[in-house]
Amino acid sequence: MAGSKPQAKPKQAPAYLSRLKLDSPGSRVKMEEVDYVINAPKGKDPSEFFFVQVDPDKCQGCGECESHCATGAIQSINDDDIHKVIDPAACINCGQCLANCPYGAIYEQVSYVAEIFEKLKDPDTLVVSMPAPAVRYALGECFGYPTGTYVGGKMQAALRALGFDYIWDNQFGADVTIMEEGTELIERIKHPSKDKPLPQFTSCCPGWVKFCETFYPDLLPHLSTCKSPIGMLSALAKTYGAETTKTNPKKMYTVSIMPCIAKKYEGLRPELRASGYRDIDATINTRELAYMIKKAGIDFKKLPNEDPDPVLGMSTGAGTIFGTSGGVMEAALRLAYEVLSGQKLKDPDIKVVRTHEGINTADIKIPNFGTIKVAVASGLKNAAKLCEQVRAGKSPYHFIEIMTCPGGCVNGGGQPLDPSVREEASLFKYMIGKINRRYRARKIS
Amino acid sequence: MKDFIKLSRRGFLKAAGIAAGYAVLGFNMTKEVIAATMEFIGLRQKSVYKADATVFKIRKSQDNPMIKKLYDKNKGFLPQGPCSHKSHELLHTHYYNRSAKIKALKSKGIKLSL
Numbered sequence: 065m066a067g068s069k070p071q072a073k074p075k076q077a078p079a080y081l082s083r084l085k086l087d088s089p090g091s092r093v094k095m096e097e098v099d100y101v102i103n104a105p106k107g108k109d110p111s112e113f114f115f116v117q118v119d120p121d122k123c124q125g126c127g128e129c130e131s132h133c134a135t136g137a138i139q140s141i142n143d144d145d146i147h148k149v150i151d152p153a154a155c156i157n158c159g160q161c162l163a164n165c166p167y168g169a170i171y172e173q174v175s176y177v178a179e180i181f182e183k184l185k186d187p188d189t190l191v192v193s194m195p196a197p198a199v200r201y202a203l204g205e206c207f208g209y210p211t212g213t214y215v216g217g218k219m220q221a222a223l224r225a226l227g228f229d230y231i232w233d234n235q236f237g238a239d240v241t242i243m244e245e246g247t248e249l250i251e252r253i254k255h256p257s258k259d260k261p262l263p264q265f266t267s268c269c270p271g272w273v274k275f276c277e278t279f280y281p282d283l284l285p286h287l288s289t290c291k292s293p294i295g296m297l298s299a300l301a302k303t304y305g306a307e308t309t310k311t312n313p314k315k316m317y318t319v320s321i322m323p324c325i326a327k328k329y330e331g332l333r334p335e336l337r338a339s340g341y342r343d344i345d346a347t348i349n350t351r352e353l354a355y356m357i358k359k360a361g362i363d364f365k366k367l368p369n370e371d372p373d374p375v376l377g378m379s380t381g382a383g384t385i386f387g388t389s390g391g392v393m394e395a396a397l398r399l400a401y402e403v404l405s406g407q408k409l410k411d412p413d414i415k416v417v418r419t420h421e422g423i424n425t426a427d428i429k430i431p432n433f434g435t436i437k438v439a440v441a442s443g444l445k446n447a448a449k450l451c452e453q454v455r456a457g458k459s460p461y462h463f464i465e466i467m468t469c470p471g472g473c474v475n476g477g478g479q480p481l482d483p484s485v486r487e488e489a490s491l492f493k494y495m496i497g498k499i500n501r502r503y504r505a506r507k508i509s
Numbered sequence: 510m511k512d513f514i515k516l517s518r519r520g521f522l523k524a525a526g527i528a529a530g531y532a533v534l535g536f537n538m539t540k541e542v543i544a545a546t547m548e549f550i551g552l553r554q555k556s557v558y559k560a561d562a563t564v565f566k567i568r569k570s571q572d573n574p575m576i577k578k579l580y581d582k583n584k585g586f587l588p589q590g591p592c593s594h595k596s597h598e599l600l601h602t603h604y605y606n607r608s609a610k611i612k613a614l615k616s617k618g619i620k621l622s623l
Binding site: 139 | 523526527530545546547549550551552553554555556557558559560561562564565567568569570571572573574575576578579580586590591592596597598599600601602603604605606607608610611613614619620621622623
């Protein structure tokens with residue numbers, strides 16, 4: 065991988081920044097068909113405010129959102145069936161309601177886009193990009209590529225063109241996570257204890273982590289103590305990264321780029337300051353990145369394929385599969401197999417754990433060791449079933465992967481929307497909505 | 510049954526209309542839409558595994574040269590390896606019991622799914 069060398073300051077800001085009109089704080093901006101409030105919270109407890117909310121003027125009362133919510137946080141608040149996220153404590157910020165609303169009535173209340181543009185302009189700030197694996201499998205859709213096209217090289221080139229100073233990659237963070245979480249798993253299998261019992265749950269998904277903290281707090285000892293990949297990469301960025309690039313970490317501004325809304329909550333967790341600074345300064349999602357690229361006037365399709373800067377950017381296939389349900393499991397098993405058996409794993413494909421929907425279980429036979437029993441749950445309604453089993457002391461598994469969004473991060477709440485949700489789905493629902501509206505109007509008069 | 514009887518004429522017509530609509534159109538369409546969405550996600554998932562097998566030359570985290578450099582016993586940033594004291598300080602975390610607020614909501618009569 066040919067990465068670019070660390071740049072020496074003063075940096076040269078890209079020309080587009082001088083003619084850029086920033087969106088003003090508090091304004092509402094449409095980014096890839098979703099409304100965002102320009103609002104960059106600092107030092108606030110993220111448990112105190114909403115990340116997604118329903119616009120009552122656009123809500124048609126169809127209840128589609130409710131059917132995608134595992135906690136019941138989004139519910140009807142009046143006779144007109146207008147919906148609302150009732151309390152931040154009950155919402156785990158996955159954004160599946162937003163992604164599945166046929167009317168575009170649900171919007172995001174946090175967007176750091178304007179602040180990031182300001183930091184890119186500032187010659188005194190070194191802006192770090194840290195994109196998640198799943199972003200590169202959906203970003204292309206915003207620029208006319210077919211669904212799922214891998215655009216990793218162009219994404220890195222776009223981040224350079226936007227003026228990010230260090231092009232690091234959260235796929236490297238994912239590789240670090242495997243080293244830590246895989247090692248933790250092996251330790252738990254060898255010496256399970258009351259503090260660190262089996263099964264071990266994955267802890268990469270911020271929706272799931274908040275879900276577990278809120279609805280299954282008694283199971284927290286089962287949750288891997290590992291931070292998520294972005295939690296790890298951002299802590300390394302302002303320590304190890306600052307050291308290798310000879311940068312003052314105080315001048316660094318780290319941007320987490322995610323397929324997710326819940327990652328905005330995670331980025332604001334008060335405890336994530338292991339580097340001595342805020343580990344994560346800003347979090348945006350795939351839709352916001354596409355908006356930034358378009359706003360900068362970058363011709364995405366014409367960009368070359370580029371690599372991230374290697375030291376905190378080089379990554380493996382194990383890192384990239386974090387973006388899909390079953391991926392963390394498969395990546396961890398690629399490590400656990402070799403450590404526990406003392407043998408090379410010849411074929412890294414462990415297809416039995418790949419999960420499209422629902423709950424998937426498998427027995428993984430490891431030579432010189434025995435069998436590891438694993439489960440993968442896609443979607444929190446499925447996760448709850450596995451949690452109940454653990455709570456009852458009847459879970460036979462060693463390791464359980466949980467992803468909040470069905471299919472994993474590629475289907476995250478921050479990804480470009482599935483066009484059919486608004487087009488085909490809306491045709492019939494629109495009529496129902498219309499009937500509802502007419503009915504209500506009569507009722508009032 | 511009581512609620513059903515209470516239904517006004519207009520309300521009944523609306524319910525019957527919607528039921529008929531669903532019978533004709535809705536059921537199949539809803540099923541199709543959910544299937545279509547999962548197919549859409551399937552395309553992205555397939556692309557992930559294709560990249561894993563074709564784009565990335567190294568497929569195991571432990572074989573990544575930059576991972577080896579990070580954990581190098583002599584010159585690495587985390588020379589004690591994964592789950593060491595230093596990695597616990599930087600890369601591990603702790604969790605909070607957040608159930609109290611849910612109890613408070615429920616005591617106010619708010620219904621949740623869990």
